[in-house]
Structure formats: C-alpha cells, structure tokens
Amino acid sequence: MARAVTPRRKALVTVLAWTIGLALFFPILWTVILSFKTEGDAIASPLTVLTTPFTLESYHVVQDRSNYFLHFWNSVVISLGSTLFALVVAIPAAWAMAFVPGPKTKDLLMWMLSTKMMPAVGVLVPIYLLFRDLGLLDSRIGLVVVLMLMNLPIVVWMLYTYFREIPGEILEAARMDGATLKDELIHVLTPMAVPGIASTLLLNVILAWNEAFWTLQLTTSKAAPLTTFIAGYSSPEGLFYAKLSAASTLAIAPILILGWFSQKQLVRGLTFGAVK
Amino acid sequence: MGEIVLKGVTKRFGDVEVIPPIDLAIHDGEFVVFVGPSGCGKSTLLRLIAGLEDVSGGKIEIDGKDATETAPSDRGLAMVFQSYALYPHMSVKKNIAFPLKMAKLPPAEIEAKVQAAAKVLNLSAYLDRKPGQLSGGQRQRVAIGRAIVRSPEAFLFDEPLSNLDAALRVNMRLEISELHHTLKTTMIYVTHDQVEAMTMADKIVVLQAGRIEQVGSPLELYRTPRNRFVAGFIGSPKMNFIEGAEAAKHGAHAIGIRPEHIRISTTEGMWKGTVGVSEHLGSDTFLHVTTEHGLLNVRAGGEVDLHHGDSVFLSPDMAQLHRFDKEGGALK
Ligand SMILES: Nc1ncnc2c1ncn2[C@@H]1O[C@H](COP(=O)(O)OP(=O)(O)O)[C@@H](O)[C@H]1O
Ligand SMILES: [Mg+2]
Numbered sequence: 001m002a003r004a005v006t007p008r009r010k011a012l013v014t015v016l017a018w019t020i021g022l023a024l025f026f027p028i029l030w031t032v033i034l035s036f037k038t039e040g041d042a043i044a045s046p047l048t049v050l051t052t053p054f055t056l057e058s059y060h061v062v063q064d065r066s067n068y069f070l071h072f073w074n075s076v077v078i079s080l081g082s083t084l085f086a087l088v089v090a091i092p093a094a095w096a097m098a099f100v101p102g103p104k105t106k107d108l109l110m111w112m113l114s115t116k117m118m119p120a121v122g123v124l125v126p127i128y129l130l131f132r133d134l135g136l137l138d139s140r141i142g143l144v145v146v147l148m149l150m151n152l153p154i155v156v157w158m159l160y161t162y163f164r165e166i167p168g169e170i171l172e173a174a175r176m177d178g179a180t181l182k183d184e185l186i187h188v189l190t191p192m193a194v195p196g197i198a199s200t201l202l203l204n205v206i207l208a209w210n211e212a213f214w215t216l217q218l219t220t221s222k223a224a225p226l227t228t229f230i231a232g233y234s235s236p237e238g239l240f241y242a243k244l245s246a247a248s249t250l251a252i253a254p255i256l257i258l259g260w261f262s263q264k265q266l267v268r269g270l271t272f273g274a275v276k
Numbered sequence: 277m278g279e280i281v282l283k284g285v286t287k288r289f290g291d292v293e294v295i296p297p298i299d300l301a302i303h304d305g306e307f308v309v310f311v312g313p314s315g316c317g318k319s320t321l322l323r324l325i326a327g328l329e330d331v332s333g334g335k336i337e338i339d340g341k342d343a344t345e346t347a348p349s350d351r352g353l354a355m356v357f358q359s360y361a362l363y364p365h366m367s368v369k370k371n372i373a374f375p376l377k378m379a380k381l382p383p384a385e386i387e388a389k390v391q392a393a394a395k396v397l398n399l400s401a402y403l404d405r406k407p408g409q410l411s412g413g414q415r416q417r418v419a420i421g422r423a424i425v426r427s428p429e430a431f432l433f434d435e436p437l438s439n440l441d442a443a444l445r446v447n448m449r450l451e452i453s454e455l456h457h458t459l460k461t462t463m464i465y466v467t468h469d470q471v472e473a474m475t476m477a478d479k480i481v482v483l484q485a486g487r488i489e490q491v492g493s494p495l496e497l498y499r500t501p502r503n504r505f506v507a508g509f510i511g512s513p514k515m516n517f518i519e520g521a522e523a524a525k526h527g528a529h530a531i532g533i534r535p536e537h538i539r540i541s542t543t544e545g546m547w548k549g550t551v552g553v554s555e556h557l558g559s560d561t562f563l564h565v566t567t568e569h570g571l572l573n574v575r576a577g578g579e580v581d582l583h584h585g586d587s588v589f590l591s592p593d594m595a596q597l598h599r600f601d602k603e604g605g606a607l608k
Contacts, residue, residue: 167359167361169357169358169359169361170361170362170363170364172328172348172355172357172361173355173357173361173362173363173422174363174374175328175347175348175349176326176328176348176349176353176354176355177349177354177374177375177378177422178349178375178378178379178426179349179374179378180349180378183378187363187374188363191365192363192364192365
C-alpha cells in the first residue's frame with residue numbers, strides 16, 4: 001500500500017517514535033545512572049541526582065556480597081540449555097506440522113499456545129512438590145527442564161511459522177533434480193531453515209534469561225541465575241536503590257550486548273510471521 | 277528417448293475426482309501443450325507424470341517401462357515450475373549444477389556442463405549472483421538451465437511464463453520453442469493461455485474439469501473443434517456462437533463462426549448490425565457489432581474506416597461455419 005509521505009508527516013512520526021523509544025529506554029538509563037551513585041545520592045530528588053559525583057562503590061559492595069559470576073554462569077546455562085533443549089523437541093514437531101499438516105494441525109497449535117494463557121502460579125504447587133520429591137529444587141537441570149516446557153509452545157509456533165514460509169515447490173524441485181531425502185535435508189531445507197532457527201534461538205534465550213517467576217520460586221543460591229541475584233537486593237530491610245541498580249545493570253548488561261549485536265535477527269524474531 | 281503413455285490415469289483428492297480416467301500417448305520428441313481454464317487439472321496431471329503426486333488409479337509408462345511407482349528423482353524428467361523454485365541460498369552456478377551434483381558427476385564435468393548451459397541461456401555473466409539479484413526473465417532462464425544440464429528424457433513446464441510481463445513472455449516463448457528444436461527432447465508444457473498453446477505446440481491437449489476434450493495439432497483444433505468448448509477456447513478473438521432460429525436454419529442447436537470468417541460491408545449482407553467498439557491494431561481491426569443475433573466479433577482489415585454507430589452488414593463464410601448439437605458436440 002503506497003501512501004504519500006509528506007515531510008511534515010515524516011517529522012511527526014520521527015518525533016513520536018523517538019519519544020516512545022526514549023520513554024521505554026528511560027528506566028534502563030536511570031537504573032544505569034543510579035548504579036554509579038552512592039546510596040545517599042541515589043534517593044535524592046531526580047534533578048540533584050544528576051549533579052552528584054559518579055562512583056563504583058555500589059559495584060564493589062555487590063561484588064563483595066554475592067558471587068556475580070556464579071549467577072551469570074547459571075543464567076547462561078539455564079537460558080541456553082532450555083532453549084537448545086526446546087529446539088531439539090520443537091524442530092521435528094514444527095517440521096511435521098509445516099510440511100505434512102493433518103486436519104487437526106491448526107487446533108493442535110492453538111491448544112499448545114493456549115497453555116501459555118494460564119497463569120503460571122496455577123501449576124506452581126504441583127511443580128514445586130514434584131521438584132521437592134525429585135530433589136530438583138535449586139538445581140540447574142530442573143530449571144532447564146521447566147523453562148524449556150514453558151517456552152516450548154512459543155518455540156514450536158515460531159519455527160512452524162518460519163518453516164511454512166519455505167515454499168513446497170522448492171522441495172519438489174529438489175526431488176525432481178534427483179535429491180534423496182538426505183540431500184534435500186542437507187542441501188536445501190537446512191540452509192533455508194537456519195535463519196528462522198537462529199531468530200527463534202535468540203529470542204528464546206532472551207525470554208529464558210529474563211524469566212523471573214520459576215527461577216525465583218525454584219532456586220535459592222546454588223543454581224540461582226541473575227534474576228534471583230537482582231531480587232536479593234530488593235530486600236525488605238530498607239531501600240538500597242544504588243545497589244539494586246548496580247545488580248540490575250550487571251544482570252541486563254550481557255543480554256543487552258547480545259541483543260545489540262543481533263538486532264537484525266531479533267527484529268525478525270519478534271515480528272515472526274507478520275512481515276515477510 | 278522420452279515417450280510417455282498414460283493408461284486410465286485417475287486422481288482423487290479425498291472424495292473429489294480431479295482427473296477422471298485419462299488415456300494419452302506422448303511421443304518421443306513431441307512438444308505437447310496441456311491447455312485449459314484455470315483449475316481444470318493441468319498442473320495435477322503434470323505432477324502425476326512428474327511423480328510429485330501419486331495416481332489414484334491407472335498406469336504411467338515412460339519409455340515402455342511402468343513408472344507409476346517410481347520416485348520423481350528416478351523418472352529422468354526435469355521440471356520448470358511457475359514460481360521458478362530456485363534455491364535462494366545458492367548462486368546461479370550452484371543452482372544449475374545442483375542436479376549434476378546429485379547425480380554425482382565429477383566436478384570438472386559439472387563445471388563444463390554448467391558453463392555450456394549458461395552460454396546457451398545468456399547467463400554467463402550472472403553465474404555468481406543469487407536468484408534474488410536477478411530479474412524475472414533471468415530467473416526463468418536459470419530454472420530452464422537447471423532443467424537442461426542433465427539431459428532429461430523429457431521436460432515438464434508448469435505455466436513457466438505466467439509471471440513475466442507481456443513482452444518478455446513473447447521472447448521466452450520463442451526461446452523455449454528454439455530450445456525444443458535444438459534439443460529435440462519431449463516437452464510437456466502447461467498453460468491456460470491458448471495463444472501459447474497455438475504458437476508452441478506440436479500437439480495440444482485441451483482439458484476441461486480434468487477431462488480431455490480434444491487432442492490434436494493446433495490447426496486441427498482450429499479447423500475441426502470436436503465440441504463447442506474447444507471451438508470457443510481455441511482461437512483469438514473467440515468464435516461467435518448463435519443459437520435459436522438462425523442456427524435451426526442450418527439444422528443445428530448452435531452455429532459458430534470465427535471473427536476472421538465474417539465479411540463486413542456497408543451496403544449488403546446477411547445480417548444487419550450496428551458497430552459498437554472498434555479496436556484498431558494497425559494490422560487488424562476488431563469490431564464489436566450488435567446484430568439481431570446478439571453481439572458478434574468481426575475481424576476486418578487494418579484500414580477499415582468504420583466508427584461507433586455505423587450501420588453495417590455481416591456475411592459469414594458458409595464453408596467455415598461450425599454447427600453444434602444441444603450437448604455442444606460438433607455436427608459434421
Ligand atoms: N493438493 C490438493 N488437494 C485438494 N485439491 C486439490 C489439490 N491440488 C489441486 N486440487 C484441486 O484440483 C483441481 C485442479 O487443480 P490444478 O491441477 O492446480 O488446476 P490447474 O493447474 O489447471 O489450474 C482444482 O479444483 C484444485 O482445487
Ligand atoms: Mg496450475
């Protein structure tokens with residue numbers, strides 16, 4: 001659909017987009033700023049905060065009080081592990097649904113997605129009890145499994161959307177060109193599916209990295225990822241804005257950097273199916 | 277060799293019979309065109325021959341051997357798809373080389389064959405590009421290149437030109453005909469465009485609702501259509517049909533006369549009429565004339581000086597009159 005883009009309209013849209021963008025980014029920026037202040041300066045009125053000196057004090061305290069690298073490593077293992085595990089299960093499933101759909105494929109997909117609409121608290125007690133009895137509380141493997149199950153519907157759905165975009169005629173062309181099923185998989189399907197798989201992987205690593213419900217409920221220390229690490233600083237004993245901000249900054253920095261370098265893939269992933 | 281014989285081939289999708297039993301023989305080296313309106317089962321029939329769909333009944337023989345159960349890759353046929361179906365992640369060179377690679381030819385031989393095909397198709401300068409960086413016509417050439425490199429028994433084309441603009445379509449039509457003369461390989465070509473069928477085919481198969489209405493050379497179909505459907509489908513502009521009393525005079529339910537077989541005069545003739553829209557093409561003029569028998573299409577010379585609202589007389593060439601019975605069958 002072609003619409004006339006007048007300079008005025010363009011200026012308006014640009015201003016609007018920047019405003020929304022900055023509004024969304026502002027809390028993150030503020031967190032980062034506060035993390036470099038002393039506890040006393042951090043609770044001063046917003047305008048005076050900007051005039052106070054920067055310091056690494058909060059970071060020192062956070063580093064002394066908790067083991068950042070343990071939590072960082074737990075986050076990496078849990079988000080990557082659960083995503084890879086989900087891919088292993090979801091790729092064949094999405095594959096079958098995209099290329100050999102049955103009459104109930106659509107219903108099955110809807111049903112899978114509908115499980116995401118139930119509040120997670122609803123299954124907290126059974127899962128907690130299961131974890132307790134199986135000795136999985138505060139273990140990384142337990143979280144990998146739970147997060148994998150939680151994100152599986154989205155992973156299947158995303159992959160399904162990508163796979164369906166691969167035109168069937170190309171696979172038929174390969175068959176006509178003498179390709180066996182193995183050739184078809186190696187030379188045609190996989191290369192065409194890789195971008196979609198990569199976007200899915202990236203988006204789900206981020207989802208799992210930020211997941212805070214299950215990680216908070218099911219871990220305490222040993223297997224705790226960065227989300228639990230942040231939560232440790234929002235203690236009821238008092239307000240520690242600066243330390244909380246420092247912990248948050250440390251927690252989001254890795255994923256922010258990852259996101260920055262994979263923007264293109266990520267946008268593709270976030271708008272999956274919507275734009276071609 | 278590329279002889280393909282269909283014996284009672286049937287195709288059903290669920291309960292819907294898309295292709296009722298069909299018998300058809302395609303001889304080695306023939307250029308056969310399947311033509312018919314959209315949705316009549318042309319692609320399905322082609323895909324049955326290719327092996328991309330399983331038959332619901334009947335037998336397909338290729339070079340005398342039963343190929344009904346043979347996998348598409350083992351039938352020795354090459355196909356050019358309407359969407360081109362190029363591998364988007366491979367360069368033009370790799371696209372063309374793909375069937376040879378699958379056939380496990382030595383790299384040197386693959387290289388030589390790809391270069392030769394690229395030269396024939398004017399693609400030598402584009403070998404390192406990806407399909408996404410090519411124009412529609414070039415993509416079409418790559419698809420053809422991929423089909424010709426491995427010297428198949430027969431080529432199958434499914435509406436290969438329908439995504440191209442009109443001028444390019446005419447060019448590619450000539451190129452494909454030229455290719456057929458060079459290679460002398462059997463070609464089966466599917467189109468809904470009767471002009472493509474008429475200009476390219478040795479043999480036309482007219483299909484309607486999965487049934488073969490008539491098989492014959494372009495001129496046979498033009499001169500002696502077996503029924504009203506074929507008569508109306510082959511020829512451009514379409515044949516005029518007149519029913520009622522005028523047809524009864526000729527002992528028929530309907531009579532048909534082609535636009536080029538009607539003489540037009542301002543002074544005398546069989547049917548009186550008024551000129552409506554006239555289309556001046558330079559070489560020809562197509563006149564839409566309203567008569568007591570309805571709107572008739574007439575082809576006149578390029579220089580006729582007739583205008584909207586003029587009174588004219590039309591006379592059909594009696595030797596070229598087609599007569600049809602109530603069921604649409606042609607009367608001798
Ligand atoms: N896979 C399929 N499942 C069900 N019906 C189909 C399938 N493929 C084609 N058809 C039906 O078969 C008929 C013929 O289709 P097709 O061969 O594509 O026609 P054409 O190529 O002549 O336009 C159409 O009515 C179409 O809806
Ligand atoms: Mg078709």
